[in-house]
Amino acid sequence: MEPASIQRENAQLRETWEQYSAEHLDTYLVAGVEDPRINIQSILTRAFLADALFPERFTALIHEELRFGTVLLWLREQFEANANRDELREAICFTRAPHIPPFVAEAARWLEADTCPLPHYIELALDPPPADAPEQLLPGRALDVFGPVWRRELAGLTAPRLRVFEAACGSANDYRTIHAHGLAPFLDYTGLDISEKNIANALARFPDAAFRAGSILATGLPDAAFDCVFAHDLLEHLSAAGGAIALGEMVRLARREVWLHLFNTRPDGAHDIIPKEQYHWNRLSLAALREAGVALGCAVDNIEIAPLLRHKFGLCDYYNPHAATLILKKNA
Ligand SMILES: C[S@@+](CC[C@H](N)C(=O)[O-])C[C@H]1O[C@@H](n2cnc3c(N)ncnc32)[C@H](O)[C@@H]1O
Structure with a gap:
């Protein structure tokens, strides 16, 4: 049984997302700059999956897709x-x-x-x-364009299946492109979201995939049940206590790595925990998250997306200067 504060936070988070229509949930985070086909952090998730399956084989293709x-x-x-x-x-x-x-x-x-x-x-x-x-x-x-390219490159390859867990999977928002790019057959994928409407949407698209409703604050799943765990745009919406529990839970579930994609970070200082209606819209400190990751026994790298694209391609004005991705490696 979870503490009352966690039960309250779960109820509020569920209510926050369940207030939207199923159709809105199915479309709002996969359009425009959030479209996983072009969203840089979604491309990174697929790159990390491809690299975990076939180390360094697709470095050039990943660069091209970025x-x-x-x-x-x-x-x-x-x-x-x-x-x-x-x-x-x-x-x-x-x-x-x-x-x-x-x-x-x-x-x-x-x-x-x-x-x-x-x-x-x-x-x-x-x-x-x-x-x-x-x-x-x-x-x-x-x-x-890149879906068929990846499917062609992956056709005929074999690798031990990667056990993957996605927290806050939405309506299969990222999984639909993971699938379209031909990565799904290499994965034992589980997606979790607190909104039952999201999970119904995800299962309507992929009836055979393991999408389940539940909270990352208390998954009930065993330690190291997955090789890799990832989440896009989740921690910004949790309380300080909830964020710490969610990070701990993702690290606990992972045998190898956790990939945390964040849309609202700053390099140093403390987290800005900002309540908004029934949930939060935080600005998270990369330094504080790194410290928390190290305390959980991980080696932590972070990739700030705007500097990454400036360095790789000379892009000077990426639309979200606060986006960053943390890579937590277990047992380092
Ligand atoms: C901003 S959306 C991101 C959705 C998806 N990851 C994406 O990037 O398109 C946040 C998602 O987190 C889910 N969520 C919020 N709190 C959660 C929790 N405690 N456990 C699992 N999912 C949660 C919401 O239902 C929603 O789908």
């Missing part, structure tokens, strides 16, 4: 600012205009090369979005 995500996010921003698609095509693909960021121009050059195995995703992205959903800004044919 570049794809970065270029499509940049293009999306231009469309959001009402850039003219034909003018943009001219500037990127033909005149190589000086206002086009070098990483976009370089990607276009690479996509035009005879040796490039990828479809020209910039050309595809510059096509108009579907007439019945112009708000999508990016056409599905561009967003879907």
Whole structure:
């Protein structure tokens, strides 16, 4: 039996997400910059899975997919600012205009090369979005480019199945792209979410997958039940005590690694725990999380997403300067 404070927090968290319609839950976190096909932290989750299964085999492909995500996010921003698609095509693909960021121009050059195995995703992205959903800004044919590439690369490979647990899986928000990219057959995947509507949505898409309703604050699952555990955008929404319990629970469930994707962090200091209605909207300290991870027996690395993309591609204005990913390695 959990303490009353945890029962209260679980009830409030459940109420917070259950107030939305099933349709809203199914769509709101997989669109725009959150679309797991281009969201950098979603690409990282798939990269970590691929690397855990096939160490270092896909380093070049992962780099290409991160570049794809970065270029499509940049293009999306231009469309959001009402850039003219034909003018943009001219500037990127033909005149190589000086206002086009070098990483976009370089990607276009690479996509035009005879040796490039990828479809020209910039050309595809510059096509108009579907007439019945112009708000999508990016056409599905561009967003879907890397699914078939991964499926082709993974076809015929074998590896011991990786036991994976996702906390706060939403309506299979990330799993749908993990599946579309051909990674699912290599995984024994379990997804947990506190919202029963989310779990019903996830099971409607993937009736044979292990999606279950429950709270990360008390999973009842055995120690080291999974090789890898991950969560996107969860800890910011928990109380200070809840966040500490959730981190401890994820570390306890993992045999090897925990990947914590966060959207609202700062490098140092203490956590800013900010109650909002029935839940929280915290700004978490990477230093404090690292310290907590070390106290739980892990070696901890963190990747700040904006500096990562600046370093890799020269992107200077990533839309979320507070996004970061923590990698906790057990038994280090
Ligand atoms: C911001 S959403 C993120 C969803 C998904 N991970 C994504 O990135 O698209 C937070 C999710 O956490 C779930 N959640 C909140 N508290 C939880 C808890 N204690 N245990 C499990 N899931 C929880 C919510 O139902 C919601 O689906």
